[in-house]
Amino acid sequence: MRRLLAFLSLALLGGCAGFSADGGFGPVQLSARTHLDKELRWARSDAERAAIQQRVAELLTRPLDAEAAVQLALLNNRGLQASFHELGISEADFVQAGRLPNPGLSLASLQRGDEHELERGLHLNLARLLALPWAGQLEARRFEQSKQRVALEVLSLAAETRKAWIEAVAAEQARRYAGQVMEAAEAGAELARRMAQVGNFNALQRAREQGFYADAALGLARAEQQQRARRERLTRLLGLWGEQATRLALPERLPELPAQADELPEIERIGMARRLDVQGARLASEALARQLGLSRVTRLVNVLELGLVRNSSNQAPTQRGWELSLELPLFDWGQARVQRAESQYLQALERVAETAINARSELREAYGNYRSAHAIAQHHLQEIVPLRQRIAEENLLRYNGMLIGVFELLADTRAQIASVASAIDAQRDFWLAKADLDQALLGKPGLAQAGAITATPAAADSGGH
Amino acid sequence: MVSRRNFLGGAALAAGTVSKVAMAALPEPVIQTSPDTQPPLQPASGRPYNPVVTLNGWTLPWRMNGGVKEFHLVAEPVVREMTPGFKAHLWGYNGQSPGPTIEVVEGDRVRIFVTNKLPEVTSMHWHGQRLPCGMDGVTGLTQAPIAPGKTYVYEFVARRPGTFMYHPHADEMVQMAMGMMGLWITHPKGKHPLIDPVDRDYVFLLNAYDIEPGSATPKIMTMLDFNLWTWNSRVFPGIAPLVARQGEKVRIRVGNLTMTNHPIHLHGHEFMVTGTDGGPVPRSARWPEVTTDVAVGQMRQLDFIADEEGDWAFHCHKSHHTMNAMGHNVPTMIGVDHRQLARKITQLVPDYMVMGERGMHDMTEMEMPLPDNTAAMMTGHGPFGPVGMGGMFSMLKVRKDQKAGDYSDPGWFKHPPGTLAHEWQGPLAEPARPAASAGTPAVEVNIRKPTGAHHGH
Numbered sequence: 062m063r064r065l066l067a068f069l070s071l072a073l074l075g076g077c078a079g080f081s082a083d084g085g086f087g088p089v090q091l092s093a094r095t096h097l098d099k100e101l102r103w104a105r106s107d108a109e110r111a112a113i114q115q116r117v118a119e120l121l122t123r124p125l126d127a128e129a130a131v132q133l134a135l136l137n138n139r140g141l142q143a144s145f146h147e148l149g150i151s152e153a154d155f156v157q158a159g160r161l162p163n164p165g166l167s168l169a170s171l172q173r174g175d176e177h178e179l180e181r182g183l184h185l186n187l188a189r190l191l192a193l194p195w196a197g198q199l200e201a202r203r204f205e206q207s208k209q210r211v212a213l214e215v216l217s218l219a220a221e222t223r224k225a226w227i228e229a230v231a232a233e234q235a236r237r238y239a240g241q242v243m244e245a246a247e248a249g250a251e252l253a254r255r256m257a258q259v260g261n262f263n264a265l266q267r268a269r270e271q272g273f274y275a276d277a278a279l280g281l282a283r284a285e286q287q288q289r290a291r292r293e294r295l296t297r298l299l300g301l302w303g304e305q306a307t308r309l310a311l312p313e314r315l316p317e318l319p320a321q322a323d324e325l326p327e328i329e330r331i332g333m334a335r336r337l338d339v340q341g342a343r344l345a346s347e348a349l350a351r352q353l354g355l356s357r358v359t360r361l362v363n364v365l366e367l368g369l370v371r372n373s374s375n376q377a378p379t380q381r382g383w384e385l386s387l388e389l390p391l392f393d394w395g396q397a398r399v400q401r402a403e404s405q406y407l408q409a410l411e412r413v414a415e416t417a418i419n420a421r422s423e424l425r426e427a428y429g430n431y432r433s434a435h436a437i438a439q440h441h442l443q444e445i446v447p448l449r450q451r452i453a454e455e456n457l458l459r460y461n462g463m464l465i466g467v468f469e470l471l472a473d474t475r476a477q478i479a480s481v482a483s484a485i486d487a488q489r490d491f492w493l494a495k496a497d498l499d500q501a502l503l504g505k506p507g508l509a510q511a512g513a514i515t516a517t518p519a520a521a522d523s524g525g526h
Numbered sequence: 527m528v529s530r531r532n533f534l535g536g537a538a539l540a541a542g543t544v545s546k547v548a549m550a551a552l553p554e555p556v557i558q559t560s561p562d563t564q565p566p567l568q569p570a571s572g573r574p575y576n577p578v579v580t581l582n583g584w585t586l587p588w589r590m591n592g593g594v595k596e597f598h599l600v601a602e603p604v605v606r607e608m609t610p611g612f613k614a615h616l617w618g619y620n621g622q623s624p625g626p627t628i629e630v631v632e633g634d635r636v637r638i639f640v641t642n643k644l645p646e647v648t649s650m651h652w653h654g655q656r657l658p659c660g661m662d663g664v665t666g667l668t669q670a671p672i673a674p675g676k677t678y679v680y681e682f683v684a685r686r687p688g689t690f691m692y693h694p695h696a697d698e699m700v701q702m703a704m705g706m707m708g709l710w711i712t713h714p715k716g717k718h719p720l721i722d723p724v725d726r727d728y729v730f731l732l733n734a735y736d737i738e739p740g741s742a743t744p745k746i747m748t749m750l751d752f753n754l755w756t757w758n759s760r761v762f763p764g765i766a767p768l769v770a771r772q773g774e775k776v777r778i779r780v781g782n783l784t785m786t787n788h789p790i791h792l793h794g795h796e797f798m799v800t801g802t803d804g805g806p807v808p809r810s811a812r813w814p815e816v817t818t819d820v821a822v823g824q825m826r827q828l829d830f831i832a833d834e835e836g837d838w839a840f841h842c843h844k845s846h847h848t849m850n851a852m853g854h855n856v857p858t859m860i861g862v863d864h865r866q867l868a869r870k871i872t873q874l875v876p877d878y879m880v881m882g883e884r885g886m887h888d889m890t891e892m893e894m895p896l897p898d899n900t901a902a903m904m905t906g907h908g909p910f911g912p913v914g915m916g917g918m919f920s921m922l923k924v925r926k927d928q929k930a931g932d933y934s935d936p937g938w939f940k941h942p943p944g945t946l947a948h949e950w951q952g953p954l955a956e957p958a959r960p961a962a963s964a965g966t967p968a969v970e971v972n973i974r975k976p977t978g979a980h981h982g983h
Contacts (some may be wrong), residue, residue, distance in 0.1 A: 241874060248870045252862065259861040266857075455740065457877055459853070461894035463903055464739055466856040467871070467878075474874045 080156055085148040085208050092212040092337075096503055097219050099132050103145045113137065117305070124310040127226050127492075130299065134222035135215060137300035144214050151207035158200035162189040167368075176376045182384075184368040195355040202348040209341045213504050216337065218298070220500035221507065224493055225295040230311050231489035232284070232291035237313075238482045239277075239284035242475050246277035249471040270468065273475070315488050318442060322435035325428055328502070332424040333417065337504045342416040346409035349402070356395070356402040419505075427494070427501035434487070434494035441484035449480040552639050552677065553589045555598040557621035561607045563766040565933060573631040575713035576723060578779070579933060581730035581768070581920070582760045583709075586626035594635045594681070597628055599650070601672075601694075601706065602643040605742075608756065609764030609850075609916075612901045614735065615742040616705035616759065617644060623705030623759050624731050628692070630684045632715040637681045640672060646697060647671030650680060652710065653691040654803040654825070657682035665696035672696075687714040687721060688805050689779040689825045691731065703746040705759055707731055707783050720806035722829065725774035725930065730758045732820065732842070732918065734784040739851045740897030750785060751854060754901065755847040755917035762848070762919040763906040767935055768840060770832035771928040781825040789843040790826070791817040792922060794834045801827030817843055832924045837908075837939040842918035850901035850916035859883050909938040 081087075086103050093101040104110045113136050120133045135141065162185065169180035189196070253270030256262035296306050325331075333339060372380035456473045459465045500506040558564070564584035566577035571590045578585070588595045604618040619625025630636055640650045649672055651663035661682045665671045672678045690710035694701040709729050714721045733756050736748035757765050770776050780790055781803070796814040800807055803825035820826045841848050859882035871878045879894065896902055906913035913919075925936045 244870060245874050248867055248874070251867055251870075252864075255862045255867075256857065256859075261858045261860065261862060453875070455897060457875060458895055458897040459739060460881075461879070462739055462851065462896040462900065463856055463881065464851065464853040464897075466853065467859070468857060470875060470878070471871065478874075 079159075080152060085152050085204060086145065088208050089145075089148070089212045089215060093135065093215050093219075096216060097131065097135075099128075099135050099219065101135055101215065104142055121305060121308045121310075124312045125226070126312060127223055127316070130226040130295070131219045131222050133299050134218055138218055138222075138298060139300050141214065141218050144211050147207055148204075148211055151204045155197075155200035155204040158196045159193075161193070162186045176374055178372065178374040181371045181373075182368050195351060198351060199348060199355070202344060202351070206341060206344055206348070209337055209344065213337045213341065216500065216503045217505075217507075220496055222295070222298045223496045223499075224507070225291070225298050226311075227315065227489055227492040227496065229288075229291040229295040230315050231485055232288040233311055234314055234485045235482055236281070236284040236288040238478050238485070239281040242478050243274075243277040243281045245471050245474045245478065246274040249468055250274035252467065273472070277475070315485070315492055318435070318438050318488055318491060322432050328428050329421050329424050332420060332502050335502055336420050339413075339416055339420050342409070342413040346406065346413050349406040349409045353399070353402040353406045356399045420501075423506055424501050427498040427506050430494040431491075431498040434491040438484070438487040438491040441480075441487040445480055446484050449477045453477045552641075553591075553596045553598045555600045555620060555641070556587050556626075557600075558584050558626060559621055561622065561760065561764070563933065567629070569629075572634065573715060575629065575631050576727065577629055578627065578711050578727040578729045580627045580709060580758065581728055582758045582764070582766050583622065583624065583730070584626050585629050586620065591637070594637045595630055596637045596639070598639045598641065599625060599692075599708075600641045600643055601648050604705075606705065606759045607764070608735075608754065608759060609761045609901045612761075612764075612899055613742060614705075614737055614744065614759070616735075616744070617701060618705050618759075619708055623707070624733070625692070625706070625708035627709040627711060627729060629711045629713065631713045632684060632687045634684045634712075635681070636684055637679060639677055639679055641677040642672040642674050644701075645674055646700075647673055648694045648701060648706070649696040650678075650692055651695040652680070652682075653693060653823075654688065655682065655690055655710070656685040663695050684712045686805060687712045687718060688801060689729070689781065689803060689827050691781045691783065691803075691825065693783060700746045702783060703735070703744050703748070705733065705735070705744070707733065709779075709781060711779070718806070720808065721801070722775065724777040724829065726768075726770055726933075727777045727779070728768050729779040730781075732757060732780060732782045732784050732788050733759055734786075735759075737851070737900075739900035742899055752784070753851040753854075755784070755842065755844075755849075757918055757920065761850050761901050762913075762916050764901075765920040767837075767921040767923045769923045769925075769928060769933055769936065771930055771932075772833060772835050772924050772926045774832050774930070776830055776832045776922075778828045779825060780820050780828070782820040782822055785822060786844075787819050787821045788847065788918065789817045789819045790828075790841075791843040792828070792830070792838065792840050794836060794838040794924075795830050795832065795922070797828040797830035799826055800829040801825075832922065835924050835926060835939065836941075838922040838924065840920050840922045841915065848915040848917045848919045850903050850905075852903045856882075860885055 083090075084103070084105075086101075090101045093099050100116075102109060102113055102116075104113055117133060117137050120129050123129070125133065165182075165184035165186075167180070167182035167184060169178075169182075171178040171180065249270045250273070253262055253267045257264070257267040292309075292311075296309060299309070301309055368384045370380070370382050370384050374380075453473055456465060456470055460467065460470045497506040561582055563579060563582050566579050567585040567587065568577060569575055572588075572595055586597055586599070588597045590596070599619045601617065601619055602621075604616050604621055604623050605613050606616045606618065606623045607613050616623040628636075628638075638650070640648075642648050647665065649663045649665045649669060652661070660668055661680050662668045663680070669678070688711075690712065691707060692710055693707040709731060711727075711729060717723075734752035735744040735754040735756065736752045737744050737754055739753075754761055760766075768776070768778065777800075778792075778797075779801075780788075782788055793816075796816055797818075798807075798812040798814060799818050800812060806827075818826050818828060862883055864880045864883050868878070868880045901916060903916060906915055906919070923936055923939070925939075928936055
């Protein structure tokens with residue numbers, strides 16, 4: 062008995078936990094700082110909210126580069142703020158788990174003839190008390206996991222925003238180029254109209270030039286649609302509302318392609334050590350291991366109930382004592398729960414393995430995409446665009462020598478512009494692959510379908526009509 | 527300048543492919559490196575004659591060998607400057623295309639060594655000559671082809687005086703398109719009843735090439751749409767003028783090895799066609815002309831007295847043939863208003879310049895960058911501005927004070943006072959036009975109408 066009490070008091074002391082000062086936000090903030098170099102705020106008060114709004118307004122004064130966009134999303138995305146509250150919920154569970162189970166009080170008043178018997182009992186769920194340290198640890202782990210999950214969410218929002226930003230800027234650039242194609246076609250169509258007007262062109266020749274113009278207009282409309290969609294997606298991720306959305310300005314072009322793609326031979330090893338999803342899965346399996354241990358230990362005791370009894374009677378001296386009731390494990394030996402916990406644990410182990418396998422593969426894929434995207438973009442920039450440029454220059458010389466006409470010159474200009482547009486797409490794909498790679502080092506990347514995005518149609522060579 | 531050099535020492539290809547022993551017995555091949563007109567080659571041996579001047583060309587020296595005139599032609603790849611700044615990669619003879627002119631005298635026994643330094647077989651046909659059939663040079667028909675590195679010998683007597691050509695009859699579509707041709711003049715032995723002595727005797731061949739601007743080798747598959755119309759593989763302003771002293775009797779011999787006819791036209795004088803590749807024209811059959819059509823594969827000999835002083839245009843009368851490289855599919859821009867549009871196009875093509883809106887004369891005045899290695903379309907300049915011509919165009923320059931035998935360019939003609947067209951300074955009366963026919967169509971054509979309107983037809 063003495064032993065039991067000693068154990069109980071130890072358990073009570075050990076299991077007692079209070080609310081943390083930061084509500085578990087600190088580690089999330091830290092992860093944002095170390096992995097992203099970004100500031101993170103949890104809008105829990107009006108003052109906080111005002112501070113965030115001020116910072117958002119400040120960021121919106123300039124054209125938003127990728128880093129600023131990520132920062133803005135991390136401050137202003139409401140979904141992320143909602144996730145922060147997960148932390149609160151999870152911490153509450155954790156604290157709750159550390160509290161002593163409420164004792165039960167029983168009071169019975171019994172009459173037998175003149176005898177008046179008063180029975181008072183204080184009951185405590187012994188199982189919960191016994192399990193207190195384990196349960197506390199479990200919830201602590203769950204809380205940890207919550208923090209991990211939120212941190213991961215922060216990272217994936219950052220990655221998503223970065224990609225949305227890249228796509229929005231590229232779409233804007235593509236729209237501008239479509240506008241230039243349109244202008245070339247417009248000039249051609251107008252010239253053809255004037256040619257026909259003074260009798261130098263027939264209806265067929267004129268219609269042909271008009272046809273280019275019509276196609277260009279279609280291209281421009283599509284580019285505008287794309288640009289709008291991309292921008293709105295970014296707006297959503299940035300959590301911009303009303304007038305804020307109109308203030309969103311983007312830079313004119315994507316960042317330059319780096320001269321060299323990074324060499325990352327150690328990528329798999331680094332990724333395995335750093336990836337939060339791998340760590341999370343491992344943590345989850347550990348938690349389940351504890352739970353399994355707990356289930357084994359408590360498979361019998363959890364049907365134990367301890368009570369203090371005080372029976373007083375007006376006819377007899379007061380009865381004192383304790384009672385221990387025990388459910389007979391005749392039908393429930395706790396095997397089912399142990400079985401369940403065991404399965405959960407084994408499941409978790411498989412999940413860890415799966416996560417690790419996927420992570421390594423994703424790292425390889427992301428790295429491969431990154432290298433190819435760099436090679437492709439570089440080929441565009443160093444070979445295709447300069448070649449097109451060269452062709453354009455030579456064509457101008459040929460125009461100067463009256464070897465070709467202005468319409469051929471304009472058709473070639475369209476082709477040249479289209480090559481620039483493809484180069485932009487390739488540059489965009491590189492930055493997307495880079496974002497994926499960065500994300501793959503921290504968590505599950507939303508790998509872009511390589512190749513699917515580079516669907517820019519080859520420049521229609523329409524010269525020489 | 528005629529540079530004599532032993533090509534055994536000079537050309538590695540020759541050393542590799544032609545046997546030194548075989549070459550030892552041959553006359554030394556003479557190579558010409560300049561595209562300029564060379565002074566007439568006065569005969570130092572053999573029968574005397576009055577030599578010709580090859581426009582932007584030269585005459586091949588010979589050696590006498592036991593009473594036989596020996597020449598050595600080397601068929602080889604050459605670089606021909608067609609006009610300053612534009613060099614073509616051709617096939618020719620002895621350093622140039624066309625090859626050197628061969629001059630002999632009626633009755634001469636002639637032995638010609640032909641060495642093939644081309645990558646393919648060749649042969650030599652002596653266009654218009656009376657000779658043994660086996661000397662006629664038709665590959666497969668009258669002789670075996672001359673393999674690369676081999677030398678063949680042709681020998682015959684120049685039986686009749688006249689104007690002739692030489693060119694291959696092996697893979698001739700390619701070899702002619704690449705510039706393999708030359709002139710042959712047989713001078714009369716002594717006085718000839720139908721061939722008058724002349725003070726100056728100019729000769730040239732008409733040839734045409736299709737060389738993509740910016741490249742150097744002719745497109746040999748082109749059949750008709752040539753872009754370079756040349757005299758002796760030169761285009762104006764790369765063609766030398768024909769010079770004469772006032773009152774001199776001048777002869778011009780023209781041979782046509784293009785694939786179309788050329789009406790050759792002389793300003794300021796009338797001439798007689800006094801001979802063809804068939805021989806001298808009987809006097810009763812000659813008639814005066816200012817333009818004579820030289821059909822494909824023909825030669826014409828024109829005689830006239832250069833009695834009018836001045837710088838007289840002399841050209842092919844097909845107007846496209848007095849152009850250099852140009853596109854034949856360029857839309858006509860005449861009358862098309864470019865305002866505003868030009869600015870729009872300039873945004874896309876920064877160096878764009880409006881051309882052709884008022885015709886093409888602008889072309890002659892604008893100095894715009896062109897593809898490398900091409901002949902500008904019309905770049906000849908005269909004393910009054912751009913001549914606006916290229917291709918088959920030159921001048922007959924007749925001067926009082928030009929010395930006999932002096933072939934140098936005397937410069938621009940100084941017009942005596944009162945003999946030059948000038949601007950009218952007096953009042954100008956408005957021309958009377960019939961009211962109905964004048965106004966309506968002009969307005970219809972020029973007015974700006976909304977898009978789609980069917981006016982101006």
